[in-house]
Amino acid sequence: MARIRQADVDEVKARTNIADIVGERVALKSAGVGSMKGLCPFHDERSPSFHVRPQVGYYHCFGCGESGDVYSFLRAMDHLTFTESVERLAGRIGYTLHYEDGGSAPETSGRTRLYQASTAAAEYFRSQLASAEAEAGRRFLGERGFDAGAAAHFGIGYAPKGWNNMRDALRAQGFSDEELATAGLVSQGQRGVYDRFRGRVVWPIRDLTGQTIGFGARKLYDDDQGPKYLNTPETPIYKKAQVLYGLDLSKKDISRSHRVVVVEGYTDVMACHLAGITTAIATCGTAFGSDHISVLRRVMGDDSASGEVIFTFDPDAAGQKAALRAFADEKRFAAQTYVAVAPDGLDPCDLRLNRGDGAVRALMDAKAPMFEFVIDQKLAGFDLASVEGRVGALRAAAPIVAEIRDSSLRPGYTRVLARKLGMDLGEVTPAVERAARGSR
Ligand SMILES: [Zn+2]
Secondary structure, eight states: OOOBOHHHHHHHHHHSOHHHHHHTTSOOEEOSTTOEEEOOSSSOOSSOOEEEETTTTEEEETTTOOEEOHHHHHHHHHOOOHHHHHHHHHHHHTOOOOBTTSOOSOOOOHHHHHHHHHHHHHHHHHHHTTSGGGHHHHHHHHHTTOOHHHHHHHTOEEEOSSSSHHHHHHHHTTOOHHHHHHTTSEEEETTEEEESOOSEEEEEEEOTTSOEEEEEEEEOOTTOOSOSEEEOOOOSSOOTTTOEETHHHHHHHHHHHTEEEEESSHHHHHHHHHTTOTTEEEESSSOOOHHHHHHHHHHHTOOSTTOEEEEEOOSSHHHHHHHHHHHHHGGGOSSEEEEEOOGGGOOHHHHHHHHOHHHHHHHHHTOEEHHHHHHHHHHTTSOTTSHHHHHHHHHHHHHHHHTOSSGGGHHHHHHHHHHHHTOOHHHHHHHHHHHHHHHO
16 A cells, blocks of 8 residues: 655644544543643543643543554544544545655545445435435425425435445446445345345434444335334444434534433434434434443533433333433433423424424423433332332332432432322331442
8 A cells, every 4th residue: 555655644744633633522621721631532431531732733641541643543533544544634624645656546445435435325315315206205304394404404315216226326436346335335135236225215324523424214115124214234434332313413512511412213313403402312223322421421521410411212111111221321421311201202303393393492491300200110110009019119219219329419319209109208218228238
């Protein structure tokens, strides 16, 4: 592979502010003259020990010892090669690189090609949304309250029904079948590769820096035997455990407000943003997990209890399970966690459609602390009219109150629990204290 001229490597580095590159992934705040700090992306921490010094182009973590310049940051963070790191940053500032063997064309290989293929596919799908065949796709969006402007804002597209449309369009742009397969855009059949997404509305999924890395696709036609939602499989650039839909659009507001809203689907993210809740994100075809929390905490700059994480869940059984799972991870946030459940079992998309933007904003304002929501979930399984039911419910709910991180909140929630159970504080307090001792 041709080497990039050292003078160019130095020039691109000199023209790039490392704080901008790090800041795309980690919320940074001032840490004295010439220094900024944030939560380390290389290890899990509660308070920031990751320092960036823009003037010297250098980062260092006092917690885990990781350090280096902007190229080593991209290599460690995005798993790029050195050449790819330089090419990425040169492309960002429109700088033409020169190679040792005299060539000037970038040696685009590996990940760079996967990003390019994903971007080309997103463009292709987007252009298809205007086609005659995409009528069903436009209707799907229209019925959910999304007009052409909304579709354009989120880059939504349409994947045609045939087997080879996107494949042929990208082949014509010079992408090989192997590149398309590695990017998760096509599947391997007996007679070559064919389009993974067919006859579907397609949402491009972008990483924190705004690069398209994959897709979520909703089926439109009854004769489609596939799942309702189909996503890009795991690829070198698409890791579903870390990907959050909408994070590229909401990153700035999340980091400014230290607030994030976690919803369940692509259309919910759209509805929230259009209603003015511009901090909404969703997981893509997987449950909200600990890797998602790590990504969010860095973007939020989550190092104090002043932040807010609001989960919206469907009130159905699956939503309740999701809520309990989120609660199990709740302690990983420094921020306060809340749950917002819409009236009449509506998700944010339906809520906006039926009752308007104001109702979506009101839903977020009507959030309840996550402990209270989980206590209610626990109590729902017991007959509180009977002594046996109340004793069982107390035993099930006491550990929730005992686990509340902020000890100053515990007495208040003990009273809340006692009131919900219709029991004396004198009975409930010892149960909570016992549960606290048991968990320690
Ligand atoms: Zn670290």
